[in-house]
Amino acid sequence: MLTGLAWRNLWRQPRRTLLNTLSIGFAAMVMVFLLALQLGTYASVKENVLKAFDGYAQIQPPGYRDDPALHRTIEDPGMVMDAAKRVAGVTDAAPRASSFAIVSRGDASFGAAVTGVDPALEQRVSALHNTIARGRYLEPGDGAAAVIGSALARNLGVDLGGRLTLLGEARDGTVAADVLTVVGVFDTGTRELDRQVVEMPLTRFQDTFAMGKAVNVVVLGGKSLARLTDALPRVRERLPDPDLRVVDWKTLRPGVSQAITLDVSVSMLWYASLLVVVVFIVLNTLLMSVLERTREFGVLLAVGMRASLIGRMVWMELLLLALLGLTAGVLAGTGLALAIGHYGLVLPGAEAVFAQWGVPGRLFPRLDAVSAFAGPLAMLAGILAAGVIPYRRIRQLEPVSAMRAA
Amino acid sequence: MNAIRALALIVALLGGSVARAGNPDPDQLLRQAFDNWRGKTSHTTVEMTVHRPDWERTMSMDSWTRGEDDALVRFTAPAKDAGNATLKLGDDMWIFNPRLNQIIKLPASMMAQSWMGSDFSYNDLAKADDVLTEYTHRITSTSQADGHAAYEIEALPKPDAATVWGKQLVTVRDDGVLLSETYFDQDMKPLKQMTTERVDDLGGRPYPVVMTMSKTGDDDRWTRIEFQSGRFDIDLPGALFTRSNLRNPRDFGTGAGH
Numbered sequence: 001m002l003t004g005l006a007w008r009n010l011w012r013q014p015r016r017t018l019l020n021t022l023s024i025g026f027a028a029m030v031m032v033f034l035l036a037l038q039l040g041t042y043a044s045v046k047e048n049v050l051k052a053f054d055g056y057a058q059i060q061p062p063g064y065r066d067d068p069a070l071h072r073t074i075e076d077p078g079m080v081m082d083a084a085k086r087v088a089g090v091t092d093a094a095p096r097a098s099s100f101a102i103v104s105r106g107d108a109s110f111g112a113a114v115t116g117v118d119p120a121l122e123q124r125v126s127a128l129h130n131t132i133a134r135g136r137y138l139e140p141g142d143g144a145a146a147v148i149g150s151a152l153a154r155n156l157g158v159d160l161g162g163r164l165t166l167l168g169e170a171r172d173g174t175v176a177a178d179v180l181t182v183v184g185v186f187d188t189g190t191r192e193l194d195r196q197v198v199e200m201p202l203t204r205f206q207d208t209f210a211m212g213k214a215v216n217v218v219v220l221g222g223k224s225l226a227r228l229t230d231a232l233p234r235v236r237e238r239l240p241d242p243d244l245r246v247v248d249w250k251t252l253r254p255g256v257s258q259a260i261t262l263d264v265s266v267s268m269l270w271y272a273s274l275l276v277v278v279v280f281i282v283l284n285t286l287l288m289s290v291l292e293r294t295r296e297f298g299v300l301l302a303v304g305m306r307a308s309l310i311g312r313m314v315w316m317e318l319l320l321l322a323l324l325g326l327t328a329g330v331l332a333g334t335g336l337a338l339a340i341g342h343y344g345l346v347l348p349g350a351e352a353v354f355a356q357w358g359v360p361g362r363l364f365p366r367l368d369a370v371s372a373f374a375g376p377l378a379m380l381a382g383i384l385a386a387g388v389i390p391y392r393r394i395r396q397l398e399p400v401s402a403m404r405a406a
Numbered sequence: 407m408n409a410i411r412a413l414a415l416i417v418a419l420l421g422g423s424v425a426r427a428g429n430p431d432p433d434q435l436l437r438q439a440f441d442n443w444r445g446k447t448s449h450t451t452v453e454m455t456v457h458r459p460d461w462e463r464t465m466s467m468d469s470w471t472r473g474e475d476d477a478l479v480r481f482t483a484p485a486k487d488a489g490n491a492t493l494k495l496g497d498d499m500w501i502f503n504p505r506l507n508q509i510i511k512l513p514a515s516m517m518a519q520s521w522m523g524s525d526f527s528y529n530d531l532a533k534a535d536d537v538l539t540e541y542t543h544r545i546t547s548t549s550q551a552d553g554h555a556a557y558e559i560e561a562l563p564k565p566d567a568a569t570v571w572g573k574q575l576v577t578v579r580d581d582g583v584l585l586s587e588t589y590f591d592q593d594m595k596p597l598k599q600m601t602t603e604r605v606d607d608l609g610g611r612p613y614p615v616v617m618t619m620s621k622t623g624d625d626d627r628w629t630r631i632e633f634q635s636g637r638f639d640i641d642l643p644g645a646l647f648t649r650s651n652l653r654n655p656r657d658f659g660t661g662a663g664h
Binding site: 100102104107110111165167169170172173174175177179 | 463
């Protein structure tokens with residue numbers, strides 16, 4: 001009965017109710033859409049940064065993260081890769097071996113992260129092959145071949161067909177030396193990669209660095225970063241060697257994780273201000289209507305209705321109003337997110353900023369339970385909490401003085 | 407009562423001043439250790455054993471030094487390593503690898519890397535003298551070793567010096583024999599230490615003929631250098647310390663060629 005009463009009360013002032021519904025609805029729509037856009041951008045940043053080189057996740061030997069030394073190895077990469085790929089959510093696994101070595105040509109020499117990769121498998125876990133600026137990526141069957149970063153190529157004064165010498169330390173303590181021909185130059189746009197990374201075929205690397213069949217890490221790939229990350233605990237259980245570590249994206253790229261956390265905190269402030277403004281607007285009109293209806297409440301009290309019941313009725317009006325507005329807002333927000341998610345949002349002039357993070361110029365909102373409902377639920381809670389104020393006001397009404405009020 | 411206290415004070419003062427008078431100048435002592443180590447010029451033959459949990463290997467090398475800045479090291483055995491050589495001129499280092507038949511200048515970014523698979527880094531070779539010139543010295547304790555006084559010297563970086571280490575502790579015997587050197591990082595945690603295991607006569611001087619470099623807290627990874635022969639303050643031809651000699655070793659009658 002209380003609900004029906006509240007509903008009818010709402011429509012005694014249809015214009016005011018509609019305006020309130022609109023402001024709640026608009027705020028909810030903005031929250032839903034912006035949050036979806038934000039989450040979509042984060043996912044895109046994470047996936048692009050990780051795909052550039054590290055991969056979504058890695059299996060590493062103990063101690064490798066703090067001291068990535070050549071002698072910390074996975075002895076039987078085949079078994080580890082098979083075990084990982086049997087876990088649902090893991091679609092790909094690729095072996096890598098890596099060492100810091102001197103790369104030189106003529107009088108120029110630089111330190112570089114020389115990485116041995118399986119040319120076919122590697123293309124499924126990282127996107128380096130998509131950033132080849134000249135020449136080609138490594139292919140199965142390549143021998144003394146290398147792809148190198150554009151800045152390193154410039155520093156060394158070497159281009160396609162040029163020969164690099166490699167000097168490092170093999171796993172058995174002897175000198176590792178090799179001569180490689182540059183078959184491709186990549187340009188990722190990320191300075192450290194373009195300046196430091198040399199990729200060569202894994203088998204050649206294992207020969208040069210006396211690795212046998214061992215590798216240093218296994219890189220994992222999945223349909224999306226989120227799905228692969230969810231699968232990691234099960235990968236951990238399945239590993240043939242319990243000493244091996246499964247390293248997720250946050251550990252691989254703590255900088256990205258921290259940047260996202262910071263961005264979330266800043267945008268939380270914006271969302272909170274939006275929420276507070278909307279709650280105040282609604283509260284304002286509600287207080288006005290309570291003042292206007294003081295006489296009416298006085299009559300209700302005089303005929304024996306308890307003040308707390310009147311308070312609850314007004315609170316119910318508030319709840320109905322909020323639900324009405326929020327439903328409209330969620331529908332509009334998800335609709336907008338879905339429509340724009342279909343085509344992507346192009347922000348003119350922002351490409352350069354995005355390129356730093358390896359993000360394509362088009363943003364795609366990501367709609368899920370969090371982005372669709374987190375904002376509206378917070379608003380609902382805020383509006384209901386604000387309802388305490390009129391409720392307490394009504395509890396203090398005296399029938400006689402209330403009826404005499406203007 | 408007062409008399410006893412006064413007496414104690416006098417004894418303490420005397421004792422202190424005696425100890426101070428007995429302590430040599432730490433700068434002098436370190437300088438003496440380095441001069442003893444390599445003379446004005448030196449030619450030594452050295453065996454280097456690198457120990458790892460899963461392997462151990464021994465290499466032989468010839469080493470020449472001139473003054474504080476220049477050094478040439480050429481590996482002679484085993485066959486797999488023979489011919490590899492390192493030349494240091496001032497702050498620059500070059501590496502020769504016979505398989506590549508090429509001289510490669512060591513990039514600055516590689517200075518912290520291991521030298522020839524050992525526990526010595528290129529920095530240990532290139533910046534060994536920093537402890538003399540870039541650090542301030544203080545004797546922190548005195549002990550006895552083989553009938554000699556041994557002084558522990560704490561070396562802290564000078565205010566503006568760009569040093570590899572946060573601190574070094576060097577123990578030197580009163581006759582200039584280096585007994586140990588401990589390397590601390592910027593957080594003052596010991597990272598690795600070099601310890602003299604045997605002192606003997608080499609080229610007519612007392613010399614730390616067996617030394618071991620090891621990472622602190624890791625007994626299974628170390629590098630031992632053992633001096634087989636040594637001659638000091640000899641005439642060395644200037645052409646020995648050149649890049650052309652690094653690539654094409656010539657016999658200067660000093661055992662420089664092989």
